[in-house]
Amino acid sequence: MRETWIVGAATNRFGRMAESAREAAARVALEAIDRAGLTPKDIDHTFVSNAFGMAEHQGHLGPLLNTALGIPEVPSCTIESACSSSSAGLHEAFVHVAGGFADAVLVVGAEKLSHLDTLTATSYFATGADFPFETRNGATFPGLYATLASAYRNAFPLPPETLAQVAIKNHANAALNPHAHFQKEISLETYLNSPIVASPFRLYDCCPFSDGASAIVVAAKEFVRRPTSTPLVVAASVRTGSIVDMHDRPDLWGLPASRRAGELAFRAAGLTPKEIDFLEVHDCFTIAELLALEDLGFYPRGAAGAATRDGETARKGRLPVNPSGGLKAKGHPVSATGVAQVVEVFEQMNGTAGARAVARTETALTHNVGATGGSCSVHIFRRG
């Protein structure tokens, strides 16, 4: 198995895009390739994610993207796994490069929904859940994650301010991130004055609908151009699945797919949670960050809330979590999210994270979840 590297990375500012997902995908792809010190002609495979392409009447995005890059002959396909789509694309790229089937693979995620009304956009998001058993009966993701939050809090009581602290921390980080959708801090008062969306969630417990695009180049060692940037070694690339329907799971105190992915990834990397310097986890709702920290083994079950209140997961804390602002405040353009987490790791390890830089950047972990955990990707990176 060949050592596999992330050699370039780029993202646009999440929020509202005037351009199409296709145009944004091409723009960030060129930027990522350029940062790698490569040209499009070096790319020999492309994986693109655009789960809600139907919202722009566009499928078959790979050849359109490659044509825009001047490499129409390069093979491609579109990878979907709900909110973990582009991290699934990264896993395919890893397999191609590590297995010697490709030398430099482009992975792009792009999404645009802001031209739709909220109800239609919600109906696109909801396709990640089980339509006949969940969505058709009225379940939406705020409701499903609120159920997870309620089940967790019944077993492991949390004062209400704990969820607020996750939101306040991630907004504080996003305020320093020029790529973020919400570049503003929020106070506890703002949080507590925001409306209930799905009990126990207030508005500020929920990630926004965002447009966005992000791209990385995954390559073999000979494509590493050190003078241009500090590349990252992919120490582990793991995908897992789980029962989609929450009503069929044995417990709701975490996500089985995250637990399994964490175990497998640490085993593959030969590392333990204590050896990870910072992480980007899938905080589509505030509770999800706490579940992730416990599922991945960073804290015992029931302990992530206290650690958050104590500031351990703040940007300057012992274990910075979501220094980008996370899905919660950086934004969540579904298919762009998984790759964007890796872009954050790339920028932190390259010293280009500016005001949101964390102290130690030798190792990092990214955790990206599909829907309520039907699928999960965990990647571990070492600075190359």
Next chain:
Amino acid sequence: MRETWIVGAATNRFGRMAESAREAAARVALEAIDRAGLTPKDIDHTFVSNAFGMAEHQGHLGPLLNTALGIPEVPSCTIESACSSSSAGLHEAFVHVAGGFADAVLVVGAEKLSHLDTLTATSYFATGADFPFETRNGATFPGLYATLASAYRNAFPLPPETLAQVAIKNHANAALNPHAHFQKEISLETYLNSPIVASPFRLYDCCPFSDGASAIVVAAKEFVRRPTSTPLVVAASVRTGSIVDMHDRPDLWGLPASRRAGELAFRAAGLTPKEIDFLEVHDCFTIAELLALEDLGFYPRGAAGAATRDGETARKGRLPVNPSGGLKAKGHPVSATGVAQVVEVFEQMNGTAGARAVARTETALTHNVGATGGSCSVHIFRRG
């Protein structure tokens, strides 16, 4: 690189399904696994294709399928590349097994559009083309392929009966195929009396909208259970791309992605077209079969029509082409098509093709195109 095999295969009858794509996917998956002499617990990765899942409000199909199979923890993702979606899934499975990342991979394609009105179904199909430059300006696939047919006929004149002969041959094959959407022969008179759809195409030049599902199991040698079935060796698995927009291509006498895929596949397999016993090619319209035969090197440019009129490509001819009936008559449930071509090869090589059996089945080729050739997959198989 490990030798990679197709150890099980199954398809349902194409046409109209009462059940959902998700239910059909699970049904054919179980059948393919069973034919392989395996159980779902042997599967360690799943690739599913369902390009138009939005028509059933359902994305994130991999974990739903794996949950139905009793293996929710197994990783999965959905692969889209327009009409070549599930052959792209097969390519990913090949890379995982050949590279040693997985031992037994399930590849499933399923599609259901029959519950939609024709205009809505057409709008789903059209997402495989370039929306701002083709579809939004009124282009649909019959019109785009009719343009290819006209350009070809301007350069290489064909009597009108040549396209008819492709349709008549493929309907004759489908009449013997219990999986086919149209299990009836057509006469030249029927063809000539059918309405013009997009000149020069009549109704019988065009494949139908079909529902359908198909599944294969791709595995390493130790998962070959010979007593159950004759497995197939994957001698080549190639994906290519091309400029999507026909108006930007240097010529329209074939598909650049097919030419390149054919060359690369024959090189990988160490075979020449003369050594292939039969093939399944992407005949979404009659002209497409002629283009494929020339693009893949089976006939010089301009010669496939005469060979067809002479009966060379008939089931009992020198080179049987589309013994299943092809997309034209077996039907074209978009994401099920690529895998269904492999199911046909599996049944022919296993001697279970019944009345439609071809004479020689030591080697075979499958050719699956995305849209008007923006992407292409070519696979070559040897009987194991």
